[in-house]
Amino acid sequence: HLIFTDTEKLSCALQSSDCCLQDVFCAAEAIIYHFRRIQVVQDNEGLTEKPILPRLRRPPRRYESNTIPVNYASCEDFYQKQYVETLEIIINMLQTRFTQKNFKMLCEVENFILNISNKSPDGSNDYIKTIMDFCHDDIDIERLKSEAFMISDFFKVVINTNQMKIKLITKISTVCEIGQQMFQEFDKLIRLYLTIPITTATSERAFSALNRVKNTLRNSMTQSRLNHCLLAHIYKEKLDKIDRNQIMSTFISSNEQRQALFRLML
Incomplete structure (x- = not known):
């Protein structure tokens, strides 16, 4: 019950229409860290009632084999083995799901979109390589470079003119409907990013x-x-x-x- 309550919270968070890639990554990392912590005996004490060792039952004769049943010294040992194994399986599945090779690249693309919406790029070409790896020939990189130096100023004017009650753009949804005609390559980048299932x-x-x-x-x-x-x-x-x-x-x-x-x- 304790384990699946937390995983259900993660599932509900991932199914939100407002959820972005960074939210997905942070939520998954938080659940993995929480499960790693409660795997330790000292941290999981008091989470449930005191366990009781179930009565040892012999299987029917037709099911008997040469396997010797395991006798546990205490009920804590019996349930701890199942508890740790269950947590380990869930942690491995979460890590497999959220540590794919393209996950880091998508996080960098999302950071690029949000960063240039708030401030002009610093002249580094690191983000250009990431964008090229992400979109290949779908975007004119040279035009995107020139647009990147104007986007932050444009959003500052929009925020001040429309009296939007925000000081910092932190979500992709905020920039989706603004500047589509003026910044066409930037708009293409957002559209390509949002077509990937794990980003929304x-x-x-x-x-x-x-x-x-x-x-x-x-x-x-x-x-x-x-x-x-x-x-x-x-x-x-x-x-x-x-x-x-x-x-x-x-x-x-x-x-x-x-x-x-x-x-x-x-």
Whole structure:
């Protein structure tokens, strides 16, 4: 119960639509550090009630083998073995999931986006190599260099003019809707970054929905209908704001046959 309560908190945090890559990394590192700490006997005392050693039961004769059952000296030894093994498995899985080879590069890309939104670059070319490794030929690097020296000034003006109640840009979502036309290469970089599933939970949920729709309706669904269903799922918040009566009216009034059939619905 103690272990899965913490992992459930991590899962809920990762599924938030406002979660960014740095939040994911910090949350995973915090859980791993917490599990490492409570693996120590002194730190896990008092977390649960005093354990009781279960009654030793002999297996049925048909299941008997040459394996000698292990006799534990105390109930603490019995449960500690299971406790430590469970924590070790979870820690290894978290480290495998969040220490992939491209994870560091994506963190550097995110830091670059946030840093140049708050201050001009210092002239170092280290970030250029990271961007080139990340986007290859998708972005004009020379144009991105020239844009980088103007972006921070642009956001300062926007924040002061629009009276945004922030002093420092700390989230990618803050810069997504601003300066798309003026800083086209910077906008491309943000779009490429946000298409990667591990950088935002929104795309993770979109792929999960795609998997459910594809498996459930794949016998009767064409690729065109699948694309339409996926777009409707991605933009469901905008769809909720559309007037359904207006859509029905436009559909029915498009030709005379529909008007004759659905006239009473207008």
